Amino acid sequence: MEKIAIPTTIYSGDDSLSVLKIIKQATVLLVCDPFLPGTPGLKSIQTQIDNTNQTTVFSDVKPNPPLTNIMAGVKIFNQIKPQYVIAVGGGSAIDTAKAIRFFGERLNQTEIKCFIAIPTTSGTGSEVTNTAVVSDEKNASKTPIIKDHLTPDIALLDPKLVMSAPASVTAFSGLDVLTHALESLVSVDPGANVISTALSEEAIDIIVNHLVTCYKQPDNYEARKIVHEASNAAGMAFNTAGLGIAHSIAHQLGAQFHLPHGLACAMMLPIVIEFNAQDHKVRDKYVKAAVKAGIGNRNLSPRLEIKRLQNTIYKMMDQMKCPHNLRAFGVDPAEAKAKTEVVVKAARADGTFPGNPIVPTDEQLTKVYQAVIG
Amino acid sequence: MASLEEQIRRILAEELQNESATTPSQVGGATKGKNGVFTSIDDAIAAAKAAEERYVDCSIETRNNVIDAIKEGFRPYIKKMAEDIVAETGMGTVDAKVAKLNNALYNTPGPEILQPEAETGDGGLIMYEYAPFGVIGAVGPSTNPSETVIANAIMMLAGGNTLFFGAHPGAKNITRWTIEKLNQFVEEKTGLTNLVVTLDKPSIESVQKMMKHPDIAMLSVTGGPGVVHQAMTSGKKTVGAGAGNPPAMVDSTANIDLAAHNIIDSAAFDNDILCTAEKEVVVEASVKDELIRKMQDEGAFLITNPSDIQKLVDMTIMDNGAPSRKFVGKDATYIMDAAGIHYTGQPREIILEAAADHPLVTTEMLMPILPVVACPDFDSLLKTSVLVEGGNHHTASIHSENLPHINQAAHRMNTSIFVVNGPTYAGTGVGHTGASALTIATPTGEGTATAKTFTRRRRLNSPEGFSLRSWRQ
Ligand SMILES: NC(=O)c1ccc[n+]([C@@H]2O[C@H](COP(=O)([O-])OP(=O)(O)OC[C@H]3O[C@@H](n4cnc5c(N)ncnc54)[C@H](O)[C@@H]3O)[C@@H](O)[C@H]2O)c1
Ligand SMILES: [Fe+2]
Numbered sequence: 001m002e003k004i005a006i007p008t009t010i011y012s013g014d015d016s017l018s019v020l021k022i023i024k025q026a027t028v029l030l031v032c033d034p035f036l037p038g039t040p041g042l043k044s045i046q047t048q049i050d051n052t053n054q055t056t057v058f059s060d061v062k063p064n065p066p067l068t069n070i071m072a073g074v075k076i077f078n079q080i081k082p083q084y085v086i087a088v089g090g091g092s093a094i095d096t097a098k099a100i101r102f103f104g105e106r107l108n109q110t111e112i113k114c115f116i117a118i119p120t121t122s123g124t125g126s127e128v129t130n131t132a133v134v135s136d137e138k139n140a141s142k143t144p145i146i147k148d149h150l151t152p153d154i155a156l157l158d159p160k161l162v163m164s165a166p167a168s169v170t171a172f173s174g175l176d177v178l179t180h181a182l183e184s185l186v187s188v189d190p191g192a193n194v195i196s197t198a199l200s201e202e203a204i205d206i207i208v209n210h211l212v213t214c215y216k217q218p219d220n221y222e223a224r225k226i227v228h229e230a231s232n233a234a235g236m237a238f239n240t241a242g243l244g245i246a247h248s249i250a251h252q253l254g255a256q257f258h259l260p261h262g263l264a265c266a267m268m269l270p271i272v273i274e275f276n277a278q279d280h281k282v283r284d285k286y287v288k289a290a291v292k293a294g295i296g297n298r299n300l301s302p303r304l305e306i307k308r309l310q311n312t313i314y315k316m317m318d319q320m321k322c323p324h325n326l327r328a329f330g331v332d333p334a335e336a337k338a339k340t341e342v343v344v345k346a347a348r349a350d351g352t353f354p355g356n357p358i359v360p361t362d363e364q365l366t367k368v369y370q371a372v373i374g
Numbered sequence: 375m376a377s378l379e380e381q382i383r384r385i386l387a388e389e390l391q392n393e394s395a396t397t398p399s400q401v402g403g404a405t406k407g408k409n410g411v412f413t414s415i416d417d418a419i420a421a422a423k424a425a426e427e428r429y430v431d432c433s434i435e436t437r438n439n440v441i442d443a444i445k446e447g448f449r450p451y452i453k454k455m456a457e458d459i460v461a462e463t464g465m466g467t468v469d470a471k472v473a474k475l476n477n478a479l480y481n482t483p484g485p486e487i488l489q490p491e492a493e494t495g496d497g498g499l500i501m502y503e504y505a506p507f508g509v510i511g512a513v514g515p516s517t518n519p520s521e522t523v524i525a526n527a528i529m530m531l532a533g534g535n536t537l538f539f540g541a542h543p544g545a546k547n548i549t550r551w552t553i554e555k556l557n558q559f560v561e562e563k564t565g566l567t568n569l570v571v572t573l574d575k576p577s578i579e580s581v582q583k584m585m586k587h588p589d590i591a592m593l594s595v596t597g598g599p600g601v602v603h604q605a606m607t608s609g610k611k612t613v614g615a616g617a618g619n620p621p622a623m624v625d626s627t628a629n630i631d632l633a634a635h636n637i638i639d640s641a642a643f644d645n646d647i648l649c650t651a652e653k654e655v656v657v658e659a660s661v662k663d664e665l666i667r668k669m670q671d672e673g674a675f676l677i678t679n680p681s682d683i684q685k686l687v688d689m690t691i692m693d694n695g696a697p698s699r700k701f702v703g704k705d706a707t708y709i710m711d712a713a714g715i716h717y718t719g720q721p722r723e724i725i726l727e728a729a730a731d732h733p734l735v736t737t738e739m740l741m742p743i744l745p746v747v748a749c750p751d752f753d754s755l756l757k758t759s760v761l762v763e764g765g766n767h768h769t770a771s772i773h774s775e776n777l778p779h780i781n782q783a784a785h786r787m788n789t790s791i792f793v794v795n796g797p798t799y800a801g802t803g804v805g806h807t808g809a810s811a812l813t814i815a816t817p818t819g820e821g822t823a824t825a826k827t828f829t830r831r832r833r834l835n836s837p838e839g840f841s842l843r844s845w846r847q
Contacts, residue, residue: 074378078378107378107381143386
């Protein structure tokens with residue numbers, strides 16, 4: 001039996017923020033990305049919230065949300081006991097809000113009425129996933145909190161909010177989307193199905209053909225809108241199907257060498273595709289999706305088609321000035337090599353690991369990791 | 375009251391624990407069963423298929439190791455298995471089970487009989503190899519539970535297949551035990567798992583479902599006519615081992631001492647439940663009395679009173695014409711006690727005189743009751759034997775010193791096993807008389823099955839070479 005639940009109601013378009021008007025005479029906790037206060041973006045959101053509401057803003061959000069920041073947010077949650085939580089920002093802001101909600105509800109034995117996510121990056125898909133990743137700096141660990149009830153009730157996709165993102169954020173978060181799509185396409189835990197595959201394939205097509213446009217023309221509304229929706233679709237795909245070892249290792253690259261999440265994913269992606277394509281059923285799925293996205297053609301041998309797919313990813317990375325490996329990013333290769341054992345062990349324990357279609361041996365995982373050192 | 379930080383850390387720690395408690399069972403997906411025993415048929419077949427995908431790429435040495443593991447692993451358990459089979463099924467004798475288990479374990483050829491064939495010449499090389507089918511769905515009888523699991527496993531695994539085994543509900547505990555042990559032995563020696571899988575609760579429905587499952591490549595069914603017929607109509611390649619009703623022919627030239635000894639020894643072996651065992655004697659009238667006397671000397675008890683014979687018929691044959699489960703494989707003394715027939719000593723077989731169309735002659739009784747049919751000459755003896763064998767193409771034997779009679783009977787009987795001047799259990803390999811034969815494919819024609827029966831013959835042509843004898847410029 002396959003379970004497919006997409007409980008989030010999604011509104012997309014430059015008038016989607018008007019949905020916020022439904023909130024009346026309520027207590028609202030607005031968790032927002034620190035770049036937002038004072039910007040027209042936040043203004044456009046606040047003007048939609050009726051002034052019969054009591055709104056408290058919490059903007060002390062850090063990338064890879066640390067527990068200390070979340071605690072500060074939980075304190076506010078305890079004081080105001082909100083009925084609505086609205087999260088505005090990148091994946092980190094949305095995850096922070098989810099974590100605040102999780103701890104707040106547990107500690108106060110309450111349930112909020114509605115959780116609304118408004119992403120400002122086209123990347124994590126966090127606005128439709130059941131996961132919040134929190135970092136505990138005390139133990140240098142990253143813990144995913146995975147609870148179906150953390151899936152946002154409403155997601156508002158306003159392409160205008162993404163336009164202010166720095167080029168590098170556009171590139172990295174967009175490549176994160178591509179990784180979500182290509183990993184969910186072949187995931188075995190919980191496992192891809194027809195619906196998730198449709199979402200994955202369409203997201204691959206869109207990112208391959210429109211991401212670089214967003215990077216080069218940040219104000220291109222049509223491109224921003226479709227990439228924003230692709231991010232959302234890929235989020236739904238991996239929420240249903242799961243991910244794989246590109247993410248398992250990327251999470252370690254973030255923890256060990258402070259690589260931005262999307263960049264770490266992009267570096268791993270071509271390596272992991274090659275590894276997984278050893279399994280011909282998996283390879284055929286990649287090939288089918290790549291052909292649909294206009295890469296190569298169906299007359300190429302599967303081996304060549306996979307090469308084309310890998311080259312397409314590297315070409316996109318070149319066009320968006322992304323380093324291909326750790327050495328090019330500035331990590332000392334000797335240091336990276338010395339961390340092999342830690343990385344392999346933690347990657348194996350990562351929540352995304354079981355999704356990978358081939359269960360790698362430690363030796364294979366070592367090879368995959370060391371290929372990214374450069 | 376604990377600080378906010380402590381509370382939050384405690385909740386987080388709980389989360390982490392839940393996580394680690396749920397993850398291992400998700401990894402791989404094929405970890406659902408234990409030692410090859412599964413709850414769901416789909417899981418079981420999926421596991422056998424995953425095992426097959428790995429096993430098909432393994433070396434021949436690994437196949438040999440798998441089979442060695444089975445042979446060595448069961449060695450200390452033979453007596454125990456024999457006792458457990460008799461206790462659970464209530465059929466047969468411990469001594470016979472020990473002999474049959476030894477036969478299955480140490481007399482079933484492995485990969486060594488799957489040598490390729492090659493032709494060479496001006497057309498280069500033409501080679502034939504024996505390759506696996508995939509996951510084979512096997513069904514075993516209650517009369518040979520562990521023996522069939524072991525012999526089928528050795529043959530099919532030798533051929534590079536894996537198997538789903540549908541246990542007979544009447545022998546489910548010992549079948550399950552055998553499969554669990556087998557998986558443990560194999561995993562210990564080779565690390566391979568789920569080469570043989572089964573269900574914790576076997577049922578007729580699950581076997582029917584298995585026969586239709588798309589991942590089952592071939593069926594091997596050892597059992598009664600119903601299940602064999604079902605397999606043959608499944609649309610899959612089937613090795614069907616069906617019922618028999620073997621006549622033992624004795625002509626006037628026979629060495630009667632030897633004939634009497636072989637017939638009683640073989641029929642009484644495991645209380646006559648082997649499908650190959652002598653189920654009736656067809657004898658030339660001139661030597662009938664001598665044969666009966668000598669069979670009595672071998673431990674047979676002759677019933678002559680017509681009302682006793684009728685009691686026996688009423689008690690052991692059910693209204694639908696099948697033998698009563700209550701008496702299948704039971705001791706001769708148990709049957710006579712139940713029928714209230716007075717006897718002396720410890721007879722091991724019941725004999726009686728009967729006409730060729732008597733129900734005890736025409737029914738596959740599977741219990742130690744052996745009717746004797748007299749015929750005036752050899753021609754009518756042979757005709758009668760063909761008739762009572764019932765067209766099963768199963769087993770027959772002849773006791774004779776007349777070569778033309780022997781040859782004529784061997785030809786005319788048209789059975790899968792034909793034994794000359796010996797016990798029919800020789801045809802199953804018991805007593806070092808050839809490879810073990812626990813699955814005798816009668817309706818489908820493969821005869822006494824071996825590893826080769828469970829392989830596909832594949833051909834390779836290479837016109838440009840090799841031929842060591844010739845070279846085309
Ligand atoms: N919950 C999930 O399912 C899930 C999935 C994948 C990743 N994640 C997590 O998400 C985080 C990464 O999220 P991300 O890639 O969106 O990065 P991010 O949220 O950390 O944002 C990156 C930077 O861009 C800024 N920013 C965001 N939107 C902007 C805009 N429109 N204009 C200007 N600046 C903007 C942010 O302030 C931040 O400095 C990681 O913690 C990762 O573990 C969560
Ligand atoms: Fe990601």
